[in-house]
Amino acid sequence: MVGAFEFAPAIAALPFVSFLVALFVGRFMPKKGALAGITATGGSLLLSLWVYLAVLTSGDPHVEIVHTLIGVTDPFSLELGILIDQLSALMLLIVSLISFLVFVFSLGYMNDEGETGLPRYYAGLSLFSFSMLAFVMASNLFMAFMFFELVGLCSYLLIGFWFRADAPPSAAKKAFLVTRFGDYFFLIGVVGVLGTFGTAAFAGDGSFPVLAEQALAGEAAGINTFGFDPQTWFTILGLLVLGGVMGKSAQFPLHTWLPDAMEGPTPVSALIHAATMVAAGVYLVARMYGFYALSPTALAIIAFVGGFTALFAATMGVVKREIKQVLAYSTISQYGYMMLALGVGGYVAGVFHLTTHAMFKALLFLGAGAVIVAMHHNEDMWKMGGLKERLPVTYYTFLAGSLALAGIIPFAGFWSKDEVLFEALLRGMDNPIFLVAYAMGLIGVFFTGLYTFRMVFLTFHGEPRTTIAEDPHHFGWNMKFPMVVLGVLATVVGLINMTPVAELTGAHIEFLHIWFEHGGETLTVEHYGALLEQWAGYGAVDASTALVLGSGAVSLLLALAGAGAAHVLYNVPDPDEHTDKLGSIKTVLFNNYYQDEYQVWLAEGLTANVARGADTFDQGIIDGAVNGVSSVSLFLGDRARRLQTGVVTNYAALLTLGLVVLLVAVGILGGWFV
Amino acid sequence: MVPSQYYLVLSAAVFCIGLFGILTRRNALVFLMSVELMLNAANINLVAFSVQNGNLTGQVFSLFTIATAAAEVAVGIGIILVLYRNFNDVDVTTATTMRW
Numbered sequence: 001m002v003g004a005f006e007f008a009p010a011i012a013a014l015p016f017v018s019f020l021v022a023l024f025v026g027r028f029m030p031k032k033g034a035l036a037g038i039t040a041t042g043g044s045l046l047l048s049l050w051v052y053l054a055v056l057t058s059g060d061p062h063v064e065i066v067h068t069l070i071g072v073t074d075p076f077s078l079e080l081g082i083l084i085d086q087l088s089a090l091m092l093l094i095v096s097l098i099s100f101l102v103f104v105f106s107l108g109y110m111n112d113e114g115e116t117g118l119p120r121y122y123a124g125l126s127l128f129s130f131s132m133l134a135f136v137m138a139s140n141l142f143m144a145f146m147f148f149e150l151v152g153l154c155s156y157l158l159i160g161f162w163f164r165a166d167a168p169p170s171a172a173k174k175a176f177l178v179t180r181f182g183d184y185f186f187l188i189g190v191v192g193v194l195g196t197f198g199t200a201a202f203a204g205d206g207s208f209p210v211l212a213e214q215a216l217a218g219e220a221a222g223i224n225t226f227g228f229d230p231q232t233w234f235t236i237l238g239l240l241v242l243g244g245v246m247g248k249s250a251q252f253p254l255h256t257w258l259p260d261a262m263e264g265p266t267p268v269s270a271l272i273h274a275a276t277m278v279a280a281g282v283y284l285v286a287r288m289y290g291f292y293a294l295s296p297t298a299l300a301i302i303a304f305v306g307g308f309t310a311l312f313a314a315t316m317g318v319v320k321r322e323i324k325q326v327l328a329y330s331t332i333s334q335y336g337y338m339m340l341a342l343g344v345g346g347y348v349a350g351v352f353h354l355t356t357h358a359m360f361k362a363l364l365f366l367g368a369g370a371v372i373v374a375m376h377h378n379e380d381m382w383k384m385g386g387l388k389e390r391l392p393v394t395y396y397t398f399l400a401g402s403l404a405l406a407g408i409i410p411f412a413g414f415w416s417k418d419e420v421l422f423e424a425l426l427r428g429m430d431n432p433i434f435l436v437a438y439a440m441g442l443i444g445v446f447f448t449g450l451y452t453f454r455m456v457f458l459t460f461h462g463e464p465r466t467t468i469a470e471d472p473h474h475f476g477w478n479m480k481f482p483m484v485v486l487g488v489l490a491t492v493v494g495l496i497n498m499t500p501v502a503e504l505t506g507a508h509i510e511f512l513h514i515w516f517e518h519g520g521e522t523l524t525v526e527h528y529g530a531l532l533e534q535w536a537g538y539g540a541v542d543a544s545t546a547l548v549l550g551s552g553a554v555s556l557l558l559a560l561a562g563a564g565a566a567h568v569l570y571n572v573p574d575p576d577e578h579t580d581k582l583g584s585i586k587t588v589l590f591n592n593y594y595q596d597e598y599q600v601w602l603a604e605g606l607t608a609n610v611a612r613g614a615d616t617f618d619q620g621i622i623d624g625a626v627n628g629v630s631s632v633s634l635f636l637g638d639r640a641r642r643l644q645t646g647v648v649t650n651y652a653a654l655l656t657l658g659l660v661v662l663l664v665a666v667g668i669l670g671g672w673f674v
Numbered sequence: 675m676v677p678s679q680y681y682l683v684l685s686a687a688v689f690c691i692g693l694f695g696i697l698t699r700r701n702a703l704v705f706l707m708s709v710e711l712m713l714n715a716a717n718i719n720l721v722a723f724s725v726q727n728g729n730l731t732g733q734v735f736s737l738f739t740i741a742t743a744a745a746e747v748a749v750g751i752g753i754i755l756v757l758y759r760n761f762n763d764v765d766v767t768t769a770t771t772m773r774w
Contacts, residue, residue, distance in 0.1 A: 646770030648705070652696045 004047075004054035005062045008082050011047045011092055012133040014040040015099070019126035026119030031111055033122030037103045041129055044096040052089045061085035061520040063139055063203055076198045081139030083203050086519045087351065091136045091283055094358045098275035099129040101482035105366050106267045108479035109373060115265075121161055125271065128154035132276040136283065141200035141208070141241075144287070145183075145190045148244060148280055152179050155277045159264035171260035178257035182247020189240030196224055196237065202287055203520055209290030210522050216294060216535060231295065231535075238291060238298035241284070249281025249335045252309040256595050259328040266369030269324060273331040274362035279354060282338045286351050289342070290522055293531035296538075300433075303343025307424070307437030307444075310336030312593070314447035318454065319582075319589040322379040323368045326455045330405060331361060333444060337420045340441050344434055345538045346423030347528050352497050352512050353420050356412035359493050360404035363486035367398035370479050371459060374472035381455065382577070386464040390472050393480045395460050397487030404490045406452040407445060407559040414556065415494035417445065422499070422543075422551040430539055445555050449562020457570040465574075503548040681722035689715035702754045702764040706747060713743045 018040035022033030029035060055062075062084040069078040084092075103125065110118060131154055135147035153176075160172030193200050193208055201207040215223040215230045225233040245251070250258040258278070262269060272278060285292060285302065292298050310333045317329030334357050341350035372379055374391055388395045404413035421441050428435035464470040497512035508514065516525040532538035569575070582589070591597070667673060688711055695708030717736040724732030754764055761768050 644773045646773030648766045649697060649700070652693075656693060656697065 004050045005064070005082075005084060007047050008051055008062065008064075008084055008137065009066060011044045011051065011096065012130055012137060014043045014047075015126045015130035015133065019123050019130060022119050022126055023123040026122060031107065032118035033126075034103060034107050034111060034118070037122045037126050037129075038100065038107075040126060041096055041100040041103050044129070044133060045093075045100045048089070048092040048096045051084055052093050055084060055086060055089040055519075061203055061523060063201075065139070076194050076200075078142055079140060080143050081201075082137045083139035084137065085203065085523050086516050087283075087286060087523070088136050090351070090355065090515070091279075092133060094355060095129070095132050095136060095275045095279075098271060098358055098362045099125075099132075101362065101366070101485060102267045102271045105270070105369065105479055105482045106265075108475050109267050109369050110265065112476065112478075113373065117161070121158070121265070124154055124157045124161070125268070128158060128268075128271060128276055132280065135280055139202060141190050141193055141202065141288065143200075144202075144284060145186060145244075148186065148248065148284070149183060151277050151280055152176060152183065152248070155179075155261070155272055158268040158272075159261045161265055161268065162263070165263075167260075168263040171257075171263040175257040175261045178254055179247040182243045182245070182254050184243070185240045186244025186247075189237055189243070192237045192240060196226075196233070203523055205522075207290075207522065209288060209294075212291055212294055213531065213535075234291065235295040235297045238295050239301065241288070242298065242302065245281035245284050246305065247281070248284075249278050249339065250309075250332045251281070251305050251336065251339060252312055253595065253599075255309065255313065255332045256592070256599060258332055259325055259592070262322070262324040262328050266324065266365060266372055269327075270362045270365030270369065273327070273365060274358040278331060278335055279358065282335060282342070282350065282354055285339070285342050286347065286354070289347055289528050290531060292342070293345075293528050294535045296536040299343050299345070299532075299536055299538075301343070302339050303424070303427075303434060303437045306336045306339025306341070306343055307440040308336070309333065310340060310444040311440040311447070312336075314444045314451065316589055316592055317451040318447055319586060320451075321382055323371060323381050323384075323455060323459060324365075324379055326381075326451055327361070327364055327368055330364075330448065330451065333448060334361065334405070336444070337417060337441060340437055341420040341423055344424045344427035344437065345529075345532045345536070346420060346427075347525055348497070348513050348516050349416065349419040349423045351516070353416035355496075355512075356404065356416040356490075356493050359486055360401040360411075360413055360490040363397060363401035363483060363490050364405060366479070366483050366486065367394055367401060370394045370475060370483065371398075373475050373479070375468050376473055378466075378468060381458040383466045384459045384464075384469050385462045385466075385575075386460070386469060387472060388460040391460075394483065397483040398460070399456060400487045400490050402452045402456045404494070406449040406563055407555060408449075408563065409556055410491075410494065412490050412492070412494035414552075414559075415498055415500075418552045418555050419497065419499050421445070421555050422548065425547070425551050426543060427538065431537075442555065442558060445558040446562040449559040449564075450566050451562075453563040453566035454570050457566055458575065461571050462575055463573045500548050500552045503543075503545050678722050678726045681718055685715045685718040685722070688712075688718065700765045700767055702757060702766050705766065706750045706754070709750070710743060710747070713739060713746075 015037070018033070018036040021029075021036040026033030026036070063081065065079045065081040067080040069080065103122075106121070106125065110121060115121070128151065131147050131150035135144055135151060138144040138147060156172045156176040159175050160169045162168045163172075190200065197208040197211045199206055199208055199211070202209070204210070211223060212230075212234050215225070216234070223230070228236070247254045261272060264272070292302070313329045313332035313336060317326050317333065320326045320329065334353070338350045338353045338357070341347075341353060370391065371384065371387065371394060374387065374394070375384060378384075400411065404411035407414045407417040421438065424434060424438035424441055428438045497510050499510055499513075502508065502510045513525065518524065521527060588594070692708040692711030692715065695704055695711065699705065699708070717739055720732040720736040720739070722732075724730060724736075757769055758764050
């Protein structure tokens with residue numbers, strides 16, 4: 001089909017152009033590169049919308065190889081390609097929308113605040129959007145890995161934007177190293193996939209999920225599983241790739257970089273948390289879901305890591321003092337829910353939560369950014385209070401985002417989180433062990449409600465607790481506009497997939513389910529369902545209407561309970577810090593369960609010692625052998641050269657001696673003297 | 675006719691005298707002369723075998739050797755001149771600066 005797909009590469013290329021423009025001529029431009037970025041991401045947004053509509057009308061995935069890096073077919077070829085299907089079209093739309101709004105918001109947050117180094121900022125932001133859009137479009141795992149790394153690099157550049165202070169460069173380094181630790185496994189996974197299947201393509205008959213399925217069915221030849229049982233080997237590969245996912249999506253235990261990443265400018269945090277970096281991990285699992293569906297072990301690990309992270313991060317969010325820290329832990333927790341959904345076989349639920357979360361989390365971060373600007377860059381919630389009357393636009397949009405995050409009907413987060421938990425419950429009824437993951441997710445809902453509304457009440461309600469909060473700084477339309485757009489979306493985007501309502505009325509309004517039922521035959525949700533049933537033993541469970549409604553009601557009640565607790569504790573004119581009542585638990589929570597400490601201990605106490613030992617071995621044994629050989633030859637050479645006296649007579653004597661010896665030897669051997 | 679063995683003994687004697695000169699003397703000019711002796715020892719051999727075998731190949735070959743020896747002396751004397759210019763001496767044991 002001629003049309004939208006022809007322009008698909010431009011979706012990623014436009015931000016790249018704006019990256020170059022901002023980098024090289026940004027300083028001569030009126031808004032220091034912001035306008036280039038806004039134009040480019042705006043263009044990407046329109047093109048994404050066009051591509052989305054094209055997918056909607058044609059329904060078929062679009063696969064195209066743009067550039068071949070290494071063209072040999074044996075053992076494998078490396079290509080840059082484009083895969084536009086239902087999933088990537090949706091994700092492109094989300095990423096370009098959030099990027100566009102973040103650019104607009106940055107006009108207010110960065111330009112109007114008189115920050116310096118803006119061309120660098122906008123170049124980084126553009127490159128970030130470019131990397132993520134290209135990652136989303138990637139047609140194979142190898143290309144996905146390349147852009148996955150590029151996303152990590154951009155996060156490093158942007159988190160460390162204020163590099164003259166102490167904390168941001170250190171946070172940037174930490175983000176880079178921790179995600180790199182995960183990416184290391186991802187890299188091995190990519191090599192493993194290429195080595196096993198000879199292809200890394202996501203879609204099509206020759207793609208690796210399809211080959212893996214055929215190998216399990218015993219139909220495919222030429223799959224090298226390195227002596228393992230195919231299922232075991234595919235689990236190992238899946239878990240290796242999962243390492244990268246856990247690093248980027250900040251899942252336990254690689255989540256420690258994310259709260260520190262708050263050192264970056266707030267619009268960057270919005271981009272990282274909603275649309276780019278952190279979303280990349282979960283997106284990757286969804287992208288190769290046909291592969292994960294073959295391995296029940298990998299799925300169970302995904303589900304439990306997700307469920308645990310969801311609860312674990314939520315409890316830490318409850319005690320934080322800074323508004324952005326609360327949001328950081330909520331991000332970790334929410335991505336835990338997505339992983340939980342994907343792990344229990346709820347492909348649509350996971351992607352649905354990814355979509356709604358992108359909207360409300362971007363909104364919350366932009367709202368937090370607005371509050372921070374209003375508070376003259378003071379992030380401590382205990383210094384705020386009473387901002388409701390003074391910043392009404394921010395308050396109402398932020399409230400919409402908070403209601404969505406807490407999962408209060410009918411805001412976006414309710415529908416998606418309810419579906420995640422419902423899928424987990426279904427799986428738990430089939431296999432009781434998943435009830436544990438479900439329970440963790442369910443308890444997390446209570447804490448989500450608690451920390452979300454603690455944040456809202458402390459920031460916006462009560463009496464102003466400082467003079468800055470009494471007279472906050474005002475900001476312009478360029479910060480209000482993105483918040484309003486996202487506020488509307490956070491309210492209504494859940495309506496695309498109202499499963500409980502659909503169940504109750506029988507109307508086919510689960511648009512997201514319907515959306516994912518179309519597309520390439522190996523990329524549809526039915527296909528994934530069949531794979532899950534056949535290979536992972538995820539049998540279909542009949543969901544009665546009562547169960548659907550009951551599950552929704554339980555999660556809603558828990559969210560309301562959390563919000564209610566926050567209301568009782570913090571929605572008073574002059575709230576107290578109730579965290580002291582927690583006693584020693586407070587210390588543990590404030591120290592984030594000592595996650596940083598034990599990881600630093602692992603690095604300094606264990607890895608550093610091993611590295612030191614290896615260094616000694618290298619310097620002493622390996623280098624020692626090499627150096628020893630050289631000193632021995634130097635010594636021998638020094639002795640041997642004494643033979644060269646420079647006196648001709650000596651040479652002649654040696655010659656003669658040699659001749660005589662030769663003669664005698666030949667004579668003895670030849671028997672002359674017998 | 676004198677038997678070939680006598681010529682060979684003469685040749686060996688001349689060669690050994692030349693070798694003795696090279697091994698014991700320090701004067702470069704004496705060196706040249708000694709080398710000349712050794713070459714001519716070879717020539718004696720060539721001529722002796724030529725006579726014994728009854729063809730002229732060895733004698734012709736010895737003519738070439740004499741010509742080569744002449745050229746070699748020219749080069750050798752040139753080297754000795756340079757040696758003298760640089761060391762004010764023709765003693766071969768003083769010119770040891772080209773070693774390590």
